[in-house]
Amino acid sequence: MREERWLAWGAWGVLVLGLFGQLFPILWMVNTSLMTQLEAATGSLFPKVPQWGNYLEIWRALPFFQYLKNSLLICGLTTLFALGVAILAGYALARFRFPGAELFAGSVLLTQVIPGILFLIPIYIMYIAFQNWVREALGLEVRLVGSYTGLVLTYTAFFVPMSIWILRGFFASIPKELEEAAMVDGATPFQAFYRVILPLALPGIAATAVYIFLTAWDELLFAQILTTEATATIPVGIRNFVGNFQNRYDLVMAAATVATLPVLFLFFLVQRWLIQGLTAGAVKG
């Protein structure tokens, strides 16, 4: 049919255009990261000689190693804690019936409606007040603003609601009969969860872990306020560097490329499950 042929050709045309639009900026980032400072600042199209040295220079020109360490540590710990909390709550929502379950589910979703700035302001002031109180009442130095503790604590709570929602979907897709069979065999409800369901849910759990890590890696609003130079994560560090060295686009793009690689790697690791877990929420409800 003529109509079908048109559609087929049109599809390929749109595909090629789309691919160009989606890939060009990423290629441009890598391309620029290999230019000299002058080439990047004057809008050259290609580096005459690829400056692989830029990828060494970022560790010297800015404390990039420090930022990378901070980001890995903060996001890693956050992922671990948030995952633990969300697995339990997600499982409870998928399987248990208890008074207040609806209310709990609703309040999980409602957290997403609060603008970050509305709890960043009180959290910042609350943490300072807490530090002062601990110092005066107990004579101890506890730091929440500027320390790993404060940010990991905040992030953990921050990413729990969405993770609960994703995990709830994964748990709900596992047949109930498996636990029932285990309990007929004498397992307690907790053992049924721990021994039978948890291993089956591993792909979903891995996908959720990557989701948390990806989102934490990309968090800037809270990190900007709750970190100092010593605990700054990569986005905070790069932002400060951009403010101080306005014309080092070559280095900024090299740093941006390096900052993208870990999440890209994790994405490829669990791509299928991650997409399945995130789209299921919209497709099935």
Add this chain to the structure above:
Amino acid sequence: MSAWSRFWHRYGLAYLFVGPALLGMLLVHYGPMLQGIYMGFLDLRLATLRQYLGAPFVGLENYREILFDPQSTFRTGFVYAVRTTLLYALVVNALTLSLGLLFAHVLNRPLFLRGLWRTLFLLPWVVPSYVVGLLWGFMWLKNGVINTLLVDVLHALPEKPHWLIGPLTFVAIVLPTVWRSWPFVMVTYLAALQTVPQELYEAAKVDGATPWQRFRHITWPLLRPVTAILLLYGLLGTLYSFNIVYMMFGHGAGYPGEWGDLLMTNLFRNTFGMWNFGLGAAASTLYMLLTLVLILFWYRVFREDLKAR
């Protein structure tokens, strides 16, 4: 067995399981949110910061300044930010949903190497949004690559515009957001399209329905519920967008101009830059109300679709 121990025996495990999450939400979400709303009624500045919730109570003074004081520079910036944010949410979501839908249809066809194309389309979605802001901020420069392509290569424009100054800033913040957001919409639509029974299309073809009629009467009604959820995600994502604008205007004072300043960047700058937390908290409360009104509106439009799920 007492009533209490029966209750515990029956629901104890469930409450133990949701307990930590509930505690976290109370400590980091709802507790601070309530404090934040209260702080909107306080004169909370650097000087009174240590007094915490005991700072001087000023009633509706902060709200009066934000809503009615024509002298206030805070108000001027806030009003621009509300306008820009609403427009941004509208334009970004319209483009994101249309592109996502279009490409989902393209990829739903039996194409050569379909999985590879899907992954390549998705790459921008994996790039951290702060990198997106940095990268596009660099590409939009007057002698940047976008102007090179538009003017030197394609001759689409007579001269190179300043994308990061004036009303064009709006374009400069919308496109990177769309670039990063539509692939996720595409994969979601793609997953939804694959649940549509093929027999429906076969039957329609036999009846001589055109591709447009097949889309209009079979595909679209089935995609409406998914669209509702995607629009909700998109609304929250755009109304609360921060990283792209914040990184794109990283130089100097970091003011993106009235056409680039979103509510989140505006309130962040004005609260933590001017140390006026009371005013910032009041404006943030209004910000949340604005979002709630939009979500209510969204719910009214899609109520039937959500029930049908």
